[in-house]
Amino acid sequence: xxxxxxxxxxxxxxxxxxxxxxxxxxxxxxxxxxxxxxxxxxxxxxxxxxxxxxxxxxxxxxxxxxxxxxxxxxxxxxxxxxxxxxxxxxxxxxxxxxxxxxxxxxxxxxxxxxxxxxxxxxxxxxxxxxxxxxxx
Amino acid sequence: xxxxxxxxxxxxxxxxxxxxxxxxxxxxxxxxxxxxxxxxxxxxxxxxxxxxxxxxxxxxxxxxxxxxxxxxxxxxxxxxxxxxxxxxxxxxxxxxxxxxxxxxxxxxxxxxxxxxxxxxxxxxxxxxxxxxxxxxxxxxxxxxxxxxxxxxxxxxxxxxxxxxxxxxxxxxxxxxxxxxxxxxxxxxxxxxxxxxxxxxxxxxxxxxxxxxxxxxxxxxxxxxxxxxxxxxxxxxxxxxxxxxxxxxxxxxxxxxxxxxxxxxxxxxxxxxxxxxxxxxxxxxxxxxxxxxxxxxxxxxxxxxxxxxxxxxxxxxxxxxxxxxxxxxxxxxxxxxxxxxxxxxxxxxxxxxxxxxxxxxxxxxxxxxxxxxxxxxxxxxxxxxxxxxxxxxxxxxxxxxxxxxxxxxxxxxxxxxxxxxxxxxxxxxxxxxxxxxxxxxxxxxxxxxxxxxxxxxxxxxxxxxxxxxxxxxxxxxxxxxxxxxxxxxxxxxxxxxxxxxxxx
Numbered sequence: 001x002x003x004x005x006x007x008x009x010x011x012x013x014x015x016x017x018x019x020x021x022x023x024x025x026x027x028x029x030x031x032x033x034x035x036x037x038x039x040x041x042x043x044x045x046x047x048x049x050x051x052x053x054x055x056x057x058x059x060x061x062x063x064x065x066x067x068x069x070x071x072x073x074x075x076x077x078x079x080x081x082x083x084x085x086x087x088x089x090x091x092x093x094x095x096x097x098x099x100x101x102x103x104x105x106x107x108x109x110x111x112x113x114x115x116x117x118x119x120x121x122x123x124x125x126x127x128x129x130x131x132x133x134x135x136x
Numbered sequence: 137x138x139x140x141x142x143x144x145x146x147x148x149x150x151x152x153x154x155x156x157x158x159x160x161x162x163x164x165x166x167x168x169x170x171x172x173x174x175x176x177x178x179x180x181x182x183x184x185x186x187x188x189x190x191x192x193x194x195x196x197x198x199x200x201x202x203x204x205x206x207x208x209x210x211x212x213x214x215x216x217x218x219x220x221x222x223x224x225x226x227x228x229x230x231x232x233x234x235x236x237x238x239x240x241x242x243x244x245x246x247x248x249x250x251x252x253x254x255x256x257x258x259x260x261x262x263x264x265x266x267x268x269x270x271x272x273x274x275x276x277x278x279x280x281x282x283x284x285x286x287x288x289x290x291x292x293x294x295x296x297x298x299x300x301x302x303x304x305x306x307x308x309x310x311x312x313x314x315x316x317x318x319x320x321x322x323x324x325x326x327x328x329x330x331x332x333x334x335x336x337x338x339x340x341x342x343x344x345x346x347x348x349x350x351x352x353x354x355x356x357x358x359x360x361x362x363x364x365x366x367x368x369x370x371x372x373x374x375x376x377x378x379x380x381x382x383x384x385x386x387x388x389x390x391x392x393x394x395x396x397x398x399x400x401x402x403x404x405x406x407x408x409x410x411x412x413x414x415x416x417x418x419x420x421x422x423x424x425x426x427x428x429x430x431x432x433x434x435x436x437x438x439x440x441x442x443x444x445x446x447x448x449x450x451x452x453x454x455x456x457x458x459x460x461x462x463x464x465x466x467x468x469x470x471x472x473x474x475x476x477x478x479x480x481x482x483x484x485x486x487x488x489x490x491x492x493x494x495x496x497x498x499x500x501x502x503x504x505x506x507x508x509x510x511x512x513x514x515x516x517x518x519x520x521x522x523x524x525x526x527x528x529x530x531x532x533x534x535x536x537x538x539x540x541x542x543x544x545x546x547x548x549x550x551x552x553x554x555x556x557x558x559x560x561x562x563x564x565x566x567x568x569x570x571x572x573x574x575x576x577x578x579x580x581x582x583x584x585x586x587x588x589x590x591x592x593x594x595x596x597x598x599x600x601x602x603x604x605x606x607x608x609x610x611x612x613x614x615x616x617x618x619x620x621x622x623x624x625x626x627x628x629x630x631x632x633x634x635x636x637x638x639x
Contacts, residue, residue: 067156071156072157074152075153077149078146078150082146084199089139089199090137090142090195090199091139091146091195091197092198093197
C-alpha cells in the first residue's frame, strides 16, 4: 500500500508496539500479560509493517522465517519442560533463580523460557498466516 | 510419580521440532520421522512394562497436585493403546518414505505425523476431561492438514466434510465438559468418578452422558454418526489413510470406554442399553455399506465403521469378558485394518487404480502380495487361528454369558458379511484376470522386493502381517493382558486411588 501517512506512522508505531509487546511479555506471570498477549502485540507490529511495505519487505526485515520461529518456540517449550527433570521434578515444574542486582531482585525461571516459547509460536503463527495471505 | 510418563508426548514433540527446524533437508526430516517413531516405541514399551509390573503410573505435570493440575495416567488400557499407536507410527513412517512424494514432504508431512501422534498419545494418557478435549484438538488440527495434503479436488471435498463434522463434535464435547463442570466443579476424571456419584440429579447426569456418546460417537464413527468417515478416508495418500483408519476412530472408542467405565456408571441399564443398540446398528450398517462399494479404500472405510460396532458392543456388555474382548478387538483391528490400507496402496502402485473392477490378476503376478492380503483379510473376518478369531470369540462368549443372544447373532452374521466383502476384494483384485486395456505399464515389471522394488512399501506390510500371525498363534499372553486391563477398568477404585492418592 503506497501511502505516505501509513509509511510514516508505521515507522513510529512499530517501535512503540514492539517495546509495548516486550513490556507486556515481561509483565506476565503475576500480572496480566505474558507470552501470548506479548506475542499478539509483536505480531501486530510486524503485520502493520507488512501492510505498509509489503510482506516481502517485512520478511526481509525480520530475517527469520515464521515457521522457523515456531520451531524455535517449540525448542524453548521443550527446554523449559525438560529442565526440571534434571533435578528430578515432573515435566514443566517451575524452576526459579533469584539474583540480586544492587537493590532490585531479578527473577529468572523456567516459566520465562516457556513464555519465550509461547511468544515465538504466537508471532510465528500469525506471521505465517499473514504472509501466505499476502502472497495470494 | 513417574517422571518418564511425559515421554510419549515429548518424543514426538522433539521429533516434530527437529523436522521443522531442518525444513530444507529431506534427509533430516525422514530420519527424524522414522527414528522418532522408533524411540517412541521403545519408550512406551518400557513404560508399559512398568505399568504392568508396578501398577498404574501417574505424573502431575508442573507438580500441581490432582485434581487441580495436569494429570497424566497410564493404566493397562492406555499402555495397550500406546504400544499399538507407536507400532503403527513406526510402520507408517517407513511406508511413507516411499509413498509420500517430495512436495508433500516439503509441506511438513513428517512433523505433522508426529504432532498427530502427540494428540493421540495425549488422549490416551490424560487423566482430565478438559485436557482430553485439548488433545483431541491437537490431533484434529494436524489431521485436517494431513487429509488435505496434496490439494487434489476429491481430497478437499473429503477434508471439508471431515473438518465440519469434527468441529461439531468438538463443540458438543465442550458443552458436555461445561455441564460436567457445572454439576461437580471438577474435571479430573478420577475426581469426577467420586463426585459424580454424589450428584443428586441423576437425570442430568444421564443427559450429559448422552452428550458424550454423541461427541465421542462422531469421532468413533458409530451409527448414525458415521457418514463422514467413508466420505473422507479414501481421499488422502495411502499412508495417511492407514494411520487414520487404524488410529483416529479408535481414540473415540477409547474415550467412550474410559468415560463409560470410570465416570458414567450410575445408570448402566439405560446408558449401556443405548450403546448396545447403537453397536448393533453400527455393525450392520457398516458391513452393508461395504458390500455395496467397489473401490478398494471405500470398502475398507465402511469396514472401519462395522468393526467399531464390535468394540462398542464389548463395552456395552459391561462385563470383564466383554471389555476384554473390546480391548483385544481394538488392538487386532488396528493391525489388520491399517495393513489392508497399506496393501491397497501397493496394489494401486502396481496397477494404477483403486477401482476393484479395473484391478485384477494380482495373484498371478504377485502371489506374495496375495498371501499378505489373505492374512490381513482373514484376520479381519475372524478366521482361526488369526488375531480376529480370538477377538470375535471373546466377544461372542461374553455375549452368550449374559444371554444377549440377538446381538451376538448379529455379530456372527456381520462376521460372515465381512468375509463376503473380503472375498469380493480377493476375487476382483487378485483372482480375476486383468483386462488388457486396463493394464498399466509397470504391471508385472515392478518387483515387490529386491533392487528397484517396492521394499519400503512391502516391509511394513510384512511386519504387520507377522504381528497379526503372532497375536493369533500365541494369543494367550495378549488375552490375559487385555483381561488385566479390563479388570482395572471395572475396578475404578484402583485408578482413583492412584491419581488422588490415599485420602
